Amino acid sequence: MDGAPEMVEAAAEEVAGEPLVGTLDLVLLTLLGAVSVYYFFIRNSTKKEDNAALKSFTISPTQLTPRPTDSNFISKMKSSGRNVIVFYGSQTGTAEEFAGRLAKEATRYGMKGMVADPEECDMSELAQLGEIENHLAIFCVATYGEGDPTDNAQEFYEFLQNGEEQLDGVQYTVFGLGNKTYEHYNAMGKYVDKRLAEMGAKQLFEYGMGDDDANMEDDFITWKDAMWPKVCEAFGIDAQAQDINMKQYKLTVHEDYDPTRLFTGEIARLNSLKVGSQRPPFDVKNPFMAEIGINRELFKSGDRNCLHIELDIEGSRIRYDAGDHVAIYPNNDQGLVTRLIELVGEDAKKVITLTNVDEDSSKKHPFPCPCTYHIALSHYVDITALPRTHVLKEIAEYTTDNKEKEKLLLMSGTSEGGKAEYQRWVVQDVRSIVHILEDLPSCKPPLDYLCELLPRLQARYYSISSSSKLYQNTIHVTANVLKYETPTGRLNKGVCTTYMQTLKPDNGTKYHVPIFVRKSQFRLPSKPQTPILMIGPGTGIAPFRGFIQERSIQKEEGKNRPWQFVLINNDLHLGS
Numbered sequence: 001m002d003g004a005p006e007m008v009e010a011a012a013e014e015v016a017g018e019p020l021v022g023t024l025d026l027v028l029l030t031l032l033g034a035v036s037v038y039y040f041f042i043r044n045s046t047k048k049e050d051n052a053a054l055k056s057f058t059i060s061p062t063q064l065t066p067r068p069t070d071s072n073f074i075s076k077m078k079s080s081g082r083n084v085i086v087f088y089g090s091q092t093g094t095a096e097e098f099a100g101r102l103a104k105e106a107t108r109y110g111m112k113g114m115v116a117d118p119e120e121c122d123m124s125e126l127a128q129l130g131e132i133e134n135h136l137a138i139f140c141v142a143t144y145g146e147g148d149p150t151d152n153a154q155e156f157y158e159f160l161q162n163g164e165e166q167l168d169g170v171q172y173t174v175f176g177l178g179n180k181t182y183e184h185y186n187a188m189g190k191y192v193d194k195r196l197a198e199m200g201a202k203q204l205f206e207y208g209m210g211d212d213d214a215n216m217e218d219d220f221i222t223w224k225d226a227m228w229p230k231v232c233e234a235f236g237i238d239a240q241a242q243d244i245n246m247k248q249y250k251l252t253v254h255e256d257y258d259p260t261r262l263f264t265g266e267i268a269r270l271n272s273l274k275v276g277s278q279r280p281p282f283d284v285k286n287p288f289m290a291e292i293g294i295n296r297e298l299f300k301s302g303d304r305n306c307l308h309i310e311l312d313i314e315g316s317r318i319r320y321d322a323g324d325h326v327a328i329y330p331n332n333d334q335g336l337v338t339r340l341i342e343l344v345g346e347d348a349k350k351v352i353t354l355t356n357v358d359e360d361s362s363k364k365h366p367f368p369c370p371c372t373y374h375i376a377l378s379h380y381v382d383i384t385a386l387p388r389t390h391v392l393k394e395i396a397e398y399t400t401d402n403k404e405k406e407k408l409l410l411m412s413g414t415s416e417g418g419k420a421e422y423q424r425w426v427v428q429d430v431r432s433i434v435h436i437l438e439d440l441p442s443c444k445p446p447l448d449y450l451c452e453l454l455p456r457l458q459a460r461y462y463s464i465s466s467s468s469k470l471y472q473n474t475i476h477v478t479a480n481v482l483k484y485e486t487p488t489g490r491l492n493k494g495v496c497t498t499y500m501q502t503l504k505p506d507n508g509t510k511y512h513v514p515i516f517v518r519k520s521q522f523r524l525p526s527k528p529q530t531p532i533l534m535i536g537p538g539t540g541i542a543p544f545r546g547f548i549q550e551r552s553i554q555k556e557e558g559k560n561r562p563w564q565f566v567l568i569n570n571d572l573h574l575g576s
């Protein structure tokens, strides 16, 4: 899997479970004479598709939120006595998670930090940071596409491009997140670092880079563990990290509650997933409950599963073009949810609210609350992603067996031996939190803390495999169901494809899944006469099925010459 982020094998999980038939063995060639002119178009677009497959990505939930009236971060910092601000440019949550960890860690070193989404901040205030003694602005920024910023960092990027502000007196450092298999590796991080310096800001610690194709977590901890002592030195404070309570959210257990006020998997607004009473526009925060019209297996034999799914979008006003992506919010595997609750000895039906202890934070809850533990683990918390090292460090505190505790502490430390052990025991053995708790039976972290520490369950993106010219009211998905045996003999399964596989309408049973469409730049050439060569390395066949449908419509309309395609590996039936 070219470019798969090794670190987050659970992403790689989804990964193969993603949309796309996903292997180099599946190559589709459509030959129409001369082809080379469009090779680069396809190659570039394919690369994006490929990575969409490797790591499902989402729009930051904040992106549709209008900038709040309190976008004034300087006054917030001053009134709450903070001196460290961590901005993040994040699409799938990694940079945001790193930002949260850095802001928390500032406290360990005797500073006071806050996380900030640049989209919600008036970035022209940056220049005023100099008014705060011993301040530091940290930028954790990911790169996308052709070296582009994430959606939530777009405006900040423009602010830097305009470059009118003078940032003398501003102290900063940057950590860029990227993937070396991309031509524009970490372009955003490098750009932010360079522009801030050009605008007069002072780099307090050297620019760091994380490579998702290698070991992002390792890159990050190596950088930050070297960064803090330097910052402490610059501020003239003791560089010894204190062990303090890092819990960010307070648990409230509700004994008396109104069942109609409990969240049941909604992304933002209570009852927003009720079929029949939904209101457009549909987007990342307000997904449409699409009925699954057809869900059938494309392979008749063997142990591979590839699903052909048709999602009904009639009446939703959702529009799409061939090449776009459809995002589906999955449910975690119910067996895993039950097992996790059992391992920590909790009650699945307990109704809880997690509330941020930092009253100034714009994020009051880690996910919609109140809800039951069962809902939280089914819809909101990613329980299959590989836990990062800070999670291991925190759960070590709840481990009674000394040997098990030492193992967790070793893996969460920065020694070479510890890093190697983390790589072997967690990454190579693909151990999720459930596997870790199974294999370290004396580790019993409170479930509310696990809900805080584990990342948020993300929507999974699939290349749409239909053309809206042919199917206006349905979106087709061609998805390979991921399952594989891990070195410890466990069967790991892709979250969304495993979930979708169970939703086969039968005997009048109807299923609906929350979806929204994300526009892509992957398009057919605008002139219908243009000959094209379609190659699907890693991406599989899905988007090309939509393109072929589109071409056949154009042909019927007399817009292009007769054409044909050759399917090299034809275990998928496309029609022609």
Ligand SMILES: Cc1cc2nc3c(=O)[nH]c(=O)nc-3n(C[C@H](O)[C@H](O)[C@H](O)COP(=O)(O)O)c2cc1C
Pocket: 005, 048, 051, 052, 055, 056, 057, 089, 090, 091, 092, 093, 094, 095, 096, 142, 143, 144, 145, 146, 147, 148, 150, 177, 178, 179, 180, 182, 183, 184, 185, 186, 187, 212, 216
């Ligand atoms: C569709 C897609 C496009 C990407 N484009 C680039 C790129 O051009 N350059 C790069 O260095 N990394 C690229 N990456 C890698 C991401 O920047 C990297 O995975 C990062 O950790 C994502 O951070 P986030 O989870 O905060 O969004 C891309 C990833 C995806 C899924």
